[in-house]
Amino acid sequence: MEEDPTLLRDHSEVRSFTTSRFTYPEVRVFYREHPKAAELPSDPAPLPLLVFLHGLGGSVAQFHPLLTSLTNNASCLAIDLPGCGLSGFAPKSWDAYSIPDLAELLELIIAGHRDATRGQGVVLIAHSMGSVLAARLANAHGPHTRISQHVLGVIGICPSSGNPKNVPALRRLLWIPTWAFNLYRRYDQWGGPNSASVTRFLGLDADRPSRELQYRFNRQSRTGVFRRMAWACLPVLDKEGNEVGVYKIAQMLEADISVPSAASDPSHGSTESAAPISPTSAPTRQLPGSIGAISDKDFERRQTQLGVIEEAYEESSTPRDDAQTAVPEVPEQPLHPKKVVETIILKAPATHGLLFTPKTVRTVSGLICNFLSENITRRFDLGWQLQYLSREGKWDVKNLAKWKKVKPVSESICGIFRAMKTLREVDEEHSPKVFVPKYGHLIKDIIDISHDNPVYDALGLEKHGIKYHKFATVSKIPPTDAEVTTFINIVDRVREDQQARAKAEGWNEYAIGVHCHYGFNRTGYFIVCYLIERLGMDVNQAIGTFAAARPNGIRHSHFLDRLALRYSELKA
Structure with missing residues (x-):
């Protein structure tokens, strides 16, 4: 798998x-x-x-x-x-x-x-x-x-x-021998993500990531299975051409x-x-x-x-305990x-x-x-x-007292990112309902890299134009190389989308919010990797840039060690 x-x-x-x-x-x-x-x-x-x-x-x-x-x-x-x-x-x-x-x-x-x-x-x-x-x-x-x-x-x-x-034409098509059917499929998939087999499902204007996914799905489809299931799905017709027993x-x-x-x-x-x-x-x-x-x-x-x-999201006008x-x-x-x-x-x-x-x-x-x-x-x-589970004390952030002491949102990081702690649905200072009027003019997308289910409902962000993206990663462990690559690709796509939205909606400033639980270690690791690989910083400069915007920066020494190794000039 x-x-x-x-x-x-x-x-x-x-x-x-x-x-x-x-x-x-x-x-x-x-x-x-x-x-x-x-x-x-x-x-x-x-x-x-x-x-x-x-x-x-x-x-x-x-x-x-x-x-x-x-x-x-x-x-x-x-x-x-x-x-x-x-x-x-x-x-x-x-x-x-x-x-x-x-x-x-x-x-x-x-x-x-x-x-x-x-x-x-x-x-x-x-x-x-x-x-x-x-x-x-x-x-x-x-x-x-x-x-x-x-x-x-x-x-x-x-x-x-x-x-x-x-139906009659499709039945004749499925009678074609397997070798001939495979030959046709190979021709149909010529061009990879831009092949006719992909365009048939996604249309001419499909974006590249969607085309690559569809091409992968098309290649995974086995001819023998396809023929059997397609045959089974075709309706039986009576003499007048009407469906029978469907x-x-x-x-x-x-x-x-x-x-x-x-x-x-x-x-x-x-x-x-x-x-x-x-x-x-x-x-x-x-x-x-x-x-x-x-x-x-x-x-x-x-x-x-x-x-x-x-x-x-409806709340009374009085402060909530x-x-x-x-x-x-x-x-x-x-x-x-x-x-x-x-x-x-x-x-x-x-x-x-x-x-x-x-x-x-x-x-x-x-x-x-x-x-x-x-x-x-x-x-x-x-x-x-x-709300039900939070009020019952069954679903909430880890170490609530510690979480409350953490600054919700960092300063701007190279005009691209804002590091965050996770939002909390029932919090009086850092819930979606509070976040939108406070930061909605600055942060237009949020990438949630926490592993567990979020303790807030992203609709409170989405309905006000802040897009939510989930990319689950494990806490305490430095992200893998594959996860870094995926994160960078996500950010590239989000930035491209933000540029189009900014032009259409007249934004002057916009950023991507990134959070794990507290917004220091995993969040910092991913952002530092992006600064190095897309902005050309060296590893120490990138780590320092993140720490300046989010004091005290990445706190786990093994995260810093892994970054140093990943981007070491001595690495083979």
Whole structure:
């Protein structure tokens, strides 16, 4: 699993599963329990489990940007289907990759991770072809109903909706011998990130990082698996060309449904095909088409960045004593939520890869959190969780007294950075609500390098134009070379984005806030590396520059030793 980001690598395992017909010997399963699951209310049931289902040729890795956010809100489960991602291509039988057999496998895995004894519900979050599997799992009238009665909601991201007229041609294409199919794929991928295979999914205007990700996903897709799954997904047509025996998403009215789609999705071709839901037995709400179309009034009731309701930030006009503040009211968690269908069409640059592309993933994350909060239970709100757990003393910063003594924000570091300590949701001096009016004109992006879930809700920053970026690293240990490279790349992209925003919005000054817990050691290490590698400073000059802006600078001697070694002129 060396190719995985840290979050996926630390919470994944490869296991064998046996269904009624097949044994799948190497299935990669990602599962991360909510870090404070035991402290959250569990009456009448624990917080629902979020289950992520990828599409044709996809993998768990495509959900990584969403998982970095949503694992803060709930326990999350994601599965590499057989032959996809890091799962082994076994068995080889075509029947083993049929929709019914894959659905049975998923039921088995989900049942093994759902807290059945306490009645835990499930929310399915599916991309592309994964929506077909989600429909099967949620349909109480299908052949497999092990978890259907526990499915509280379904979120389909760019759900599959092919044209029946294309089915005969697609079947002929899949009859092509494997060697010929591979030859075509090699031709289709010529040009790497700029190949036709990438442009088909992301469009002509996709940025380089998104193209590189999609190219990686395309190369990981095995031809044999692709052919089997693609064949299984094609509908059966009658003599008139109508679909027979297909589980349509619109038929799943036992569960709440949300369908974010891209109007410019090249793989689907049109807005109409991107959102095929039109049921009449449940209310449908059309949300704003893009971030730009959302007004301040819209933000009061549905947020599209990190998905926590505005009420979580409302405070009385009198100073708050956390020790004397009552625990916030526990929201209801219905075992059978009211049925609702929402369709959301995102405008360009949204494409079929909107779940992992930097320009759209924040919006998708926010829409998902908003749907979960409004239609399943408000207990999904990160803001509510933070306030509940902080007031209970179960989720807060380490060594609060020490943290309070640390200066919140450093002086400017070369006009690029401001080193910070982490914000605290319920703090009277350094919470998002206080930070925005105090520093929002100076700091336009925040990179959170802390390892754990943040003890503040970033929506309080995002809704006021301060972008939040999570890059988890481990405390007490100097960052690895790979982590330094990733951090530098993140900063390069953020600075490029800031320059464009500054020109469009007329900023005179802007910086990137970086924080770990206190904002000295890891924060200083990364910033010093950037000053050396991008501004050409020597190691001592960079360390001194950071210390001047953030007295007393990097405090751990082993961090300073590692920096000296990393940039030593004597190093081979």
